[in-house]
Amino acid sequence: MIKAIVKNIVLFLIGGLIYFVLEVLFRGNSHWTMYIVGGLCFIFIGWINELLSWSTPLWLQSLIGSVIITALEFVSGCIINLGLGWNVWDYSNLPLNVLGQICLPFSALWVLLSTVAIVLDDYLRYLWFKEERPKYKLF
Numbered sequence: 861m862i863k864a865i866v867k868n869i870v871l872f873l874i875g876g877l878i879y880f881v882l883e884v885l886f887r888g889n890s891h892w893t894m895y896i897v898g899g900l901c902f903i904f905i906g907w908i909n910e911l912l913s914w915s916t917p918l919w920l921q922s923l924i925g926s927v928i929i930t931a932l933e934f935v936s937g938c939i940i941n942l943g944l945g946w947n948v949w950d951y952s953n954l955p956l957n958v959l960g961q962i963c964l965p966f967s968a969l970w971v972l973l974s975t976v977a978i979v980l981d982d983y984l985r986y987l988w989f990k991e992e993r994p995k996y997k998l999f
Contacts, residue, residue, distance in 0.1 A: 863989075867985075867989050868903055870988070871899075871902055871903055871981065871984065871985075872899035872900070872902065872903050873899065874899075874902065874984065875898050875899045875900075875901060875902020875981075876895040876896060876898045876899030876902070877895070877898075878898065878902070878980075879895065879897070879898020879899070879901065879902070880894055880895045880898060891940075891946070891948045893936065893940050893946070893948060894948065896936075897932060897933065897936045900932055901928065901929050901932055901977070902977055902981065904928045904932070905928055905929070905974055905978055905981060906978075906981035906982075906985070908921050908924055908978060909921070909978065909981075909982055909994075912924075914992075914994075914995050914996070914997070916997070917997050917998060917999050918975065918978070918996045918997065918998050919998065919999065921974070921975075921978050922971050922972075922974045922975040922978065923971060923974075924974075925970065925971070925973075925974025925975070925977060925978060926967055926968075926970040926971040926973075926974050928974075929967075929970040929973070929974065930962050930966075930967045930970060933961065933962050933966075934958065934959075934961050934962045937949065937959070937960075937961030937962065938959070938961060941960070941961060942959065942961070949961075951963040951966065954966070979994065979996075982994035
């Protein structure tokens with residue numbers, strides 16, 4: 861039980877840091893809340909291979925990851941941006957957006973980011989926590 865908690869804390873911290881750094885690199889800034897959202901996304905994406913078999917195609921895992929990120933982005937955006945008024949992001953000017961919190965172009969980008977996150981999570985679990993060696997089926 862303690863080992864699982866520690867593992868999830870470590871993965872949360874790594875995911876949050878990576879997402880925060882990516883935002884700074886691509887947007888020029890970030891917000892502390894994005895560290896939390898990124899960490900949660902990384903944890904939830906990591907659970908994909910914990911809940912589904914290794915025979916689940918990587919493209920499907922990546923699509924599920926995009927749905928996870930989009931859902932977390934919507935919920936956190938409704939709280940952070942609309943509820944608290946912090947205006948951390950606004951997709952209102954992008955096509956197919958919902959309340960300016962999520963949009964189709966970024967959901968498509970999350971498919972690619974999810975693929976990287978899935979593989980990184982699986983290898984961290986394998987190398988650091990002695991879990992099963994990752995094996996992927998592309999289709």
